[in-house]
Amino acid sequence: MTFPQFALGALTLLPLLGAAAAVVLPHPARRITGVVTAVVIALLTVPVLVTVTSGELPELVLGGFDAPLGIHLRGDGLAAVFLGVTSLVGLILTGYAAILPKSTGTFLSATAWVPGHPGFWPLWLGCWSGLNAVYLSGDLFNLYVALELVGLTAVALVALGGRKSWEPALRYLFVAVLGSLLFLAGVGLLASVTGTLDLQQTREALGGLEDPTPALLALTLMTIGLGMKVALLPMHRWLVPAHSSAPSVVSPILSGLVLKAALVVLLRCWLWAVPVLAGAEWLTWLLGGLGTAAVLAGSVLALRQDRLKPLVAYSTIAQIGYWFLAFPLLLPGENDDAELASGAYGAVVALAAGHAIAKAGLFTAAGFLKDRCGTDEIAALRGAGAHHPTLILAMGLCAVGLLGLPISLGFTGKWQLATAAVGAEHWWLFLVLAAGTLLSAGYLLRGIAPLLMQAEVDDNTPAANPVTVRERTGELAVLLLGVATLATGLLGAWVSTMLEVGSWW
Template sequence: MTELVEFSLGALVLLPLLAAAVVMLIGHTARRVLGVVTAVVTAGFTVPVVATVADGDAPELVLGGFTAPLGITLRGDGLAAVFLAGTALIAVVLTVFAALVPAATGEHLTPSGWRPGHPGFWPLWLGCWAGLNGVYVSGDLFNLYVGLELVGLTAVALVALGGRKSWDPALRYLFIAVLGSLLFLTGVGLLAAVTGTLDIAQARAVLEEVEDPTAGLLALSLMTVGLGMKIALVPMHRWLVPAHSAAPAVVSPILSGLVIKAGLVILLRVWLWAVPLVAEAIWLAWLLGALGAIAVLVGSVLALRQDRLKPLVAYSTIAQIGYWFLAFPLLVTEHDDAGAAPGAYSAIVALAVGHMVAKGGLFAAAGYLKLRFGTDEIARLRGAGAQYPALILAMGACAVGLIGLPVSLGFAGKWQLATAAVGAQQWWVVVVIAAGTLLAAGYLLRGIAPLLLQAPQESDHQLPDTGDETAPAAAGSKTRAEGAGELLILLLGVATIGTGFLGSWIYDLLGVGLW
């Protein structure tokens, strides 16, 4: 069993990376088949790692037999196991969806014009998944950077698959990704200069013995700003809405559900594992908390003002990101007499994983509707529920998770965060949670309710016949494969509710390998 777990740690990164190279050498149909097979097998390698962590063990794999600081170590702890499992679920569903609905992968230019479906999706997506898994299991700071770069660069290219309209947002995203990586790498270099190692555990041990915390605090600040840019924390969020809105139907849920979680995982690694939290870092935690509160409120208000579905969902992402940072002041409360830190940590992870599943489903549904109707204007989507009841049901279930209603992981995360805030007597956190929940109900109702109303005329929901073969199919004329894709999105809606029963299990799992 030990050998299988160690092999799985390496395969989680190397298998999708190898598949990304292979799919570039084969035809488009074969790419889809290999992509689905790779997704299923990679998800299978997640099982032994998660099972071992659930038993209370934190497996490690020393690559090449060279231990740190010379070698590279892969580690599977509670944080890694939770995100590996969540990513595997979303990745398998979205991979199968992309294989069934090739038009959801973007469009490419041919001698006869733009055509739906982009063969470049498969190597980029599999490379992105390899980078995500690399971020989750990396035991040293430099390979965290390598994984983050792989995720960021492939994500930028995935956005650009949406055609000409997506190139400007992709370019803006590229600038932010590069600048964020540069700041993070500068912080990594500073920590390496001070500690003499890139291994996370060894760096922490050295920093605990250093009397002057200035270098560690400076490195923490640089890395936090760089990762904040990649996560799209307010006010570093302006790139997110254009990129997530312009991306192809299957790419938007990958970006919102998975890609931004890589930055969050690294941020938690840095704050809770690499750099000992000292009193000097409290001001930074409070700054993050304040920005998180602003993000919850501003993102929600901007979502309420949208008349297009994908931008509404994108602004919702900005608001949901704010909840993660609300917990940071509770992570570093000096002396932590109220014991708020463990609850705040588990709240961040529960909210992030709940957002991963719910936003994956909601963005996939929004992209699918845009693909079917040729628009994501909410007014023109009125009555879509009559033709796509399973899709609207999925959106409703995902909305339950994003609002944070009971029986969802979003509710469990908000409850843990509110409980930790009350224990630490930080009542403002509870106020922000309550306000954000009401606003979330408002903007999600604004986006979903018109779809349930009766359409004034059927013709309002179909594009005029322009003779353009690249135009989306008329609403209702879906193939069996597209119908199956709709059911896959419903599966994410069901998972949004189902994962709500895992709150206690996730809390226990996160304790494995912590500090």
């Protein structure tokens, strides 16, 4: 076994072991365990990235059982990109949570609600284990199991916000379970047709299928289920209450990382498991239409918000729409050009990866201000930039990524999507991209501009209290995410090269 192969197994099991250890440890030791685990995960990600960059595909068959019986881990380009992004964002957010324990939620003690929830650490590490398993799994069943681990821990993380977050968490749970049932029904239908759950074997079996109707039905069920989990409009109603009421360090985990798990599974199903099917064109155009509606409606709803966290949450719905704009271009069977399909695929990955970093930074900043000032009402936060210039700088850097301006992965993704649209002569995409960018500028200015304006601050308000060393360090963690938003924009060509390793074509 080579070290990269060992790293594949360790990346899925180590966070789970850390979660189990955190359950039995006292609260201060849980923070240490979380930080150590995050550092080790980041170090284990490096050999996988190096191996994939060299053009090799690390694979591991656990227990020596080959497909379709064994558990097959594949560190292809898609997995490597999201492993790297998750390690970067996860390491910074873990450090932020350790520095500012109150950002992890509140729990009811014998007398009152106390900030800093000890349940955060096992739940977060368990969620991280599920995320890594989603990226690396090579069969549909383990994708389902890993996605369930991510979903259930995410619901529990939302509930750490106290009483006000219990109802949104329960709604999130219902949607997650229903989405899982639909996805599992589709997996079962595919297994009954092909006799296997392995992604490659499923594709080979479906390639010789005379009647594509069962496979198309299975793909439709899985797409609807995953659309619910990824909060594609109109299945988005659970997202804003859950993300805005979650603890300040949980919101960036949900928006930046958890949503990407469902997107990765969706890409695996569309591009790896199921070959191009006759009759699937209507579904690609439906997803493209819903993506367009999400970009426009999510942006307009974000413009109407007067609280910072709901504004950032509605912007997530708009950004999700961009990922689905590419679906009418994603299948080479529709435009008979695999290069256009690969360009659309690269656009989706670049947009999602850039969103993970930028949105994590913006949500963390919004949560910091809410914890600091006791509210996230934009009017009440007027002038906060005078006390937190580092934080406002970080928010501005993250806004560059969400707008898709040079230099950022958001710009790379939009450029690739526009290029594929030109090749396929889908001119409507330019109108959506232009309108979405202008609306994004509007709601980001609405959220950030008042923070820069001078305002009279009452000496009795929390904003007037001296900023502690811990809080300043937390601001630096947010600044790291802002800097990473621009720094990763320089890696656009590298990401495209990585995605070719183990790709479906």
